Amino acid sequence: MNKQTIFSEATLFRGLDESVIKNGMIWVEGDRVKYAGEAIDLETIDPSIERVDLGGKFVMPGMTECHAHLSFTDANPFQLGAQTPEEATLTGIRNARVMLGSGFTSALSFGSIHRVDITLRSAINDRKIPGPRLAAAGKDLGVSGSTVDSGVFDGLEQIADGPWELRKAVRQQRRDGVDIVKIFIDGEGVCEHCTQHELSFHDDEVSAIVDEAHRHGLRVACHSRSAAGVKQAVRYGVDYIAHANFLDEEAADMLYEARDRVFVGPGIIWELGLIEHCESLGLTSEWVRERGYEEEVEASIKSVQMMLDRDIRMMVGGDYGISVAPHGTYAKDLEIFVDMFGMSPGKALLCATRDGGAAVDPDGSLGTLEAGKYADILIVDGNPLDDIKIMQDHSRFSAIIKGGIIYRDLVDDFDFTIRASDIAAKNFS
Ligand SMILES: [Zn+2]
Incomplete structure (x- = not known):
């Protein structure tokens, strides 16, 4: 069976329109979204499924x-x-x-x-x-x-x-x-x-x-x-x-x-x-x-x-x-x-x-958080609807999820760009 995770207590921006769901929940199964919307009573859900309480963090599509x-x-x-x-x-x-x-x-x-x-x-x-x-x-x-x-x-x-x-x-x-x-x-x-x-x-x-x-x-x-x-x-x-x-x-x-x-x-x-x-x-x-x-x-x-x-x-x-x-x-x-x-x-x-x-993807698998779409999800510390500039701050991403997989440590001090001009000048280190 595909791994499942439920993220609860989300400030959820599904990307369908400009609205936000205050007490949102997103349920990921394998590489797809199984559910995204108002919180479902967790008591009714299989207790073996992993749950993560986001404490109000902003959740949006990648x-x-x-x-x-x-x-x-x-x-x-x-x-x-x-x-x-x-x-x-x-x-x-x-x-x-x-x-x-x-x-x-x-x-x-x-x-x-x-x-x-x-x-x-x-x-x-x-x-x-x-x-x-x-x-x-x-x-x-x-x-x-x-x-x-x-x-x-x-x-x-x-x-x-x-x-x-x-x-x-x-x-x-x-x-x-x-x-x-x-x-x-x-x-x-x-x-x-x-x-x-x-x-x-x-x-x-x-x-x-x-x-x-x-x-x-x-x-x-x-x-x-x-x-x-x-x-x-x-x-x-x-x-x-x-x-x-x-x-x-x-x-x-x-x-x-x-x-x-x-x-x-x-x-x-x-x-x-x-x-x-x-x-x-x-x-x-x-x-x-x-x-x-x-x-x-x-x-x-x-x-x-x-x-x-x-x-x-x-x-x-x-x-x-x-x-x-x-x-x-x-x-x-x-x-x-x-x-x-x-x-x-x-x-x-x-x-x-x-x-x-x-x-x-004209076939519609990307860009919104809805059942059946790819689980490409950003969990953001702060609300970009209040300050859009926070999207430029990589440290604000509590998680970057692509296809249900969490990617970590992608940008911290990682810089080994090799430039043609540097090579020509033989001055790269
Ligand atoms: Zn261009």
Whole structure:
């Protein structure tokens, strides 16, 4: 028989809506939730089942990081691709552990150096290493002259042009074992040859990528900042849209029409990190402003409001794994969603749990605490509905449970990230 545990006296946030059950109970059997709701009279339950009195601690579903880059080293973002497969694999093992230790029990990859995410996903599923349930992506796929085609991201870029070459690239990624095909629909302010307002693909190229991916049961995730980019993504069936910074009414309405099949990740940690720490990357504030990043933050706040008005499903996550937004700080997104996007803490938690879970598993086994779902559970010391920032404090997690298993000691002083730059300089210790 599967092991069973009953957690009683919980302040229970099930992730169905923003409500909380004061005297909550959660009953775990094997890797699944057997019951989550109002307390049941314990006298009526088999006394041999283990019981844990939580004394009012906050219990919620494990979170989902929906723009994960597990193979990124926390390095200068302009040097990210410069890792050998071996270095990137070690990096990924470390980051998978840190991500789980940060309360994220599942993750949607938005691009991986080499084939690291695919390997990580298998090792995590086989319980060889700790980490989140992972929907794995391969290298970024883009056309010649796109942001992907920068020549400095050796391990991260795959270039193909035209519908048939792009179909071939999708087939190759399929062969390699990806779940997600990551594409760049438009560009980036730091990229001189393809800005945030410039489309990379022709319509028939995006259409071919999505068609080929969906034929093989893969999903497509895109980088898309401009309104035109979001429209192209929605029109041709892209599943996950990251950024969506510069929405116009038409783009927002198209997202509304597609709201049952599309997810948007509006995180802006990259912009905020770049603006605040540009000198550390050798850039000046003037240059960052000229390249449109302050404008991008302003536009994002308006765009998120348009999506909130239309009840578009939004996911947390956004390019953590770079020097200006390192691994382990993912829950900063929740603070941004509340303080800058004006969401209630409960709404921000729903983005991180219910909506992120549905994004990673469309079959509905993740993201909420209900009978039959995976027992991916956080037991938190403190109430994030009163102060969302506590989700950034790893010491607040009394327990991180994934599939009914409690994981411990995932993040304490554990740091052996090997950086390509350190190896080049032979100064790592
Ligand atoms: Zn990204």
